[in-house]
Amino acid sequence: MHTTRILLVVATVLSAIIFLGMTVDTLREMGPRTHADQISERVVAGKWLWQKNDCNDCHTILGIGGYYAPDVTKSYSIRGEAWLKAFLKDPAQMYPNTRQMPNFHFSDDQVGAIVAYLKWVSEVDTNGWPPAPEGVALQASGGQKVFLAQHCNTCHAIEGSGGTLAPDLTHVGSRRAEDWILQQINDPRSHKADSIMPSFAQLPGDQKQELADYLAGLK
Amino acid sequence: MRYKSQRIAREYFLVALPLFFLQVVFGLLASVKYVWNYDPLLNILPFNIARTIHLNLLVFWLLLALMGATYYMVADEINTEIYSLRLARIQLWLLSASGVAAIIGYFFHWSFGMPFLEQPTIIKVAIVIGALMFLYNIVMTMFANHHKLTRTTATLLGGMVMLSVMFLFGIPFMPNLSTQYYFWWWVIHLWVEGAWELIAASLVAWCLIKLTGVSRKTVEGWVFAEVALVLLTGIIGTGHHYYWIGTPHYWLVWGAVFSAAEPIPIIMMLVDAVRDLLKARTLPIVNTLALAWLGAGAFVHFMGAGVWGFGQTLPQINRWTHGTQITASHGHFAFWGAYAMLAIALMYAVLPEIAGRAPNGKQGIGFAAFMCLNFSMIFMVMALLIAGIVQVYLQRVMGLDFLEVQGHLRLWFEVRLVAGCVFTVGTLLLLWDLVRLALPQRAERMAVEAVGAPAD
Numbered sequence: 001m002h003t004t005r006i007l008l009v010v011a012t013v014l015s016a017i018i019f020l021g022m023t024v025d026t027l028r029e030m031g032p033r034t035h036a037d038q039i040s041e042r043v044v045a046g047k048w049l050w051q052k053n054d055c056n057d058c059h060t061i062l063g064i065g066g067y068y069a070p071d072v073t074k075s076y077s078i079r080g081e082a083w084l085k086a087f088l089k090d091p092a093q094m095y096p097n098t099r100q101m102p103n104f105h106f107s108d109d110q111v112g113a114i115v116a117y118l119k120w121v122s123e124v125d126t127n128g129w130p131p132a133p134e135g136v137a138l139q140a141s142g143g144q145k146v147f148l149a150q151h152c153n154t155c156h157a158i159e160g161s162g163g164t165l166a167p168d169l170t171h172v173g174s175r176r177a178e179d180w181i182l183q184q185i186n187d188p189r190s191h192k193a194d195s196i197m198p199s200f201a202q203l204p205g206d207q208k209q210e211l212a213d214y215l216a217g218l219k
Numbered sequence: 220m221r222y223k224s225q226r227i228a229r230e231y232f233l234v235a236l237p238l239f240f241l242q243v244v245f246g247l248l249a250s251v252k253y254v255w256n257y258d259p260l261l262n263i264l265p266f267n268i269a270r271t272i273h274l275n276l277l278v279f280w281l282l283l284a285l286m287g288a289t290y291y292m293v294a295d296e297i298n299t300e301i302y303s304l305r306l307a308r309i310q311l312w313l314l315s316a317s318g319v320a321a322i323i324g325y326f327f328h329w330s331f332g333m334p335f336l337e338q339p340t341i342i343k344v345a346i347v348i349g350a351l352m353f354l355y356n357i358v359m360t361m362f363a364n365h366h367k368l369t370r371t372t373a374t375l376l377g378g379m380v381m382l383s384v385m386f387l388f389g390i391p392f393m394p395n396l397s398t399q400y401y402f403w404w405w406v407i408h409l410w411v412e413g414a415w416e417l418i419a420a421s422l423v424a425w426c427l428i429k430l431t432g433v434s435r436k437t438v439e440g441w442v443f444a445e446v447a448l449v450l451l452t453g454i455i456g457t458g459h460h461y462y463w464i465g466t467p468h469y470w471l472v473w474g475a476v477f478s479a480a481e482p483i484p485i486i487m488m489l490v491d492a493v494r495d496l497l498k499a500r501t502l503p504i505v506n507t508l509a510l511a512w513l514g515a516g517a518f519v520h521f522m523g524a525g526v527w528g529f530g531q532t533l534p535q536i537n538r539w540t541h542g543t544q545i546t547a548s549h550g551h552f553a554f555w556g557a558y559a560m561l562a563i564a565l566m567y568a569v570l571p572e573i574a575g576r577a578p579n580g581k582q583g584i585g586f587a588a589f590m591c592l593n594f595s596m597i598f599m600v601m602a603l604l605i606a607g608i609v610q611v612y613l614q615r616v617m618g619l620d621f622l623e624v625q626g627h628l629r630l631w632f633e634v635r636l637v638a639g640c641v642f643t644v645g646t647l648l649l650l651w652d653l654v655r656l657a658l659p660q661r662a663e664r665m666a667v668e669a670v671g672a673p674a675d
Contacts, residue, residue, distance in 0.1 A: 015455055030466060068270070099256050
């Protein structure tokens with residue numbers, strides 16, 4: 001009787017002390033890990049819009065929330081600012097035939113705040129989550145690997161696999177020359193002034209070349 | 220029923236039951252949206268609101284049912300009337316009104332926006348006041364006769380205090396999302412893998428003593444050891460939620476080690492329940508249905524929380540499964556087994572006593588509900604598990620886009636929807652059966668009428 005009672009008290013107190021100690025250390029370390037100094041008023045405004053509109057009950061963020069819509073932790077780095085802004089203004093235009101997100105009729109200012117918030121989230125050190133897809137690394141090579149690694153397939157489809165937002169690239173090589181494709185990768189707006197495709201100019205030159213080679217070969 | 224004030228439990232149950240039914244209806248609506256892309260309710264009841272209401276009703280009905288059972292149990296254990304019946308009734312109305320206000324508010328974007336804790340701050344304050352009323356009432360009842368404090372009641376009190384304190388960490392808005400989620404888990408995790416486990420362990424022990432006739436000494440023997448292990452593994456085990464949210468790397472080790480041990484107390488509880496039930500074989504069993512829910516609950520608790528939870532608690536696996544349908548599968552299975560089945564068992568144990576009925580009356584509908592609910596839940600959980608495994612492979616391993624993968628999962632969402640329909644039928648049967656049990660039997664009604672009748 002007494003032994004278990006003592007065990008109970010010791011276990012509880014000990015666990016609580018260790019846990020609280022770790023909490024103190026965690027909160028200290030989280031400052032630099034989450035770039036807390038970059039949480040501007042705009043980021044906080046974006047966070048409140050995210051909460052007020054209950055976004056988290058469809059989307060996950062840091063992997064937590066509803067599982068109905070895509071995780072947004074890295075959406076800023078994957079999609080880019082222009083894409084996110086266009087999407088938030090009119091979600092239905094992006095994905096007309098799949099699961100729908102309601103139009104929240106955000107003002108430009110609100111869209112800017114949400115995007116600032118998503119940018120901040122995308123820079124949080126998440127211990128490498130979400131993991132880079134291994135299947136892509138194992139199976140694809142050259143330009144195809146770049147295509148998948150840069151998530152081009154979220155918007156463009158090839159042979160029925162990929163998004164429907166941007167033009168299908170199954171036969172892009174028979175429509176466009178390699179130079180044109182390379183130019184599109186570097187500066188999409190040079191071909192179409194209001195293009196929402198992000199620029200991939202920041203990629204290393206050989207990767208861009210491989211990607212252009214691969215796409216030009218899709219006849 | 221030995222004390223008049225114990226009757227308050229019935230009022231709590233009668234509010235909880237329709238909320239349970241509504242929870243299932245909103246779950247069904249949400250699951251339809253997984254199957255068909257065209258959503259006619261997109262601008263009235265989009266998925267996020269349906270899910271919010273589904274989660275909130277779950278918490279509300281479970282809390283109300285467990286609170287009602289607690290009032291009944293504490294009076295029973297301490298051998299006294301409840302300290303203030305009036306306070307218990309005000310508390311019930313306050314909590315019900317807060318719940319209804321919250322749910323109506325969600326339709327108008329009145330939300331705090333953290334999953335499970337979407338209630339706007341003012342409603343959270345009302346919930347805290349309701350919880351304080353409850354604690355005060357229970358403590359005053361317990362200490363009216365404090366030398367009767369048993370291990371079971373002490374555990375219950377510990378769980379109730381922990382539940383109330385932890386809720387406070389879910390109230391403030393924090394500018395840093397990582398910090399917000401750090402403390403959000405203090406509510407979510409330390410509730411379901413801490414405070415609620417204590418409350419459940421205590422109510423299960425009381426129920427077993429009551430239903431089987433096995434001695435208190437036997438049933439209570441392991442309770443403190445189980446609770447000690449729940450807290451020892453569960454508190455630091457919170458770390459299995461701190462792998463990927465901007466928290467330091469050492470949580471991958473601490474969270475893994477402690478949370479991997481979390482099934483140990485759950486296995487103990489299962490073995491404990493089986494041991495008691497085997498002992499009871501020679502004793503006359505009066506309330507078969509209550510005991511069926513209790514025994515099956517111990518098993519599903521072990522499967523849903525223990526096995527399904529352990530399955531993805533290690534960071535090597537969780538890295539791939541985090542935030543997929545596998546979590547949805549685990550959530551449904553664990554909540555059902557650990558808490559919903561217990562709440563139902565308690566209603567079956569308590570309601571016939573309040574209504575003055577023989578618990579072994581007509582049990583056909585009750586068993587039909589038992590079968591319907593449990594089998595359809597298993598189908599639902601398996602469909603979500605398979606959907607989750609396919610999702611991990613296509614999305615996380617192969618790198619396909621989220622929405623494209625969801626298209627490939629449609630078959631499993633259809634299976635889940637069908638199972639959900641069967642579950643809804645089961646809920647209706649259960650509701651019918653329990654409301655029938657809650658109504659006073661004719662003898663009681665006649666007695667009441669006789670007392671209330673005007674004198675000649």
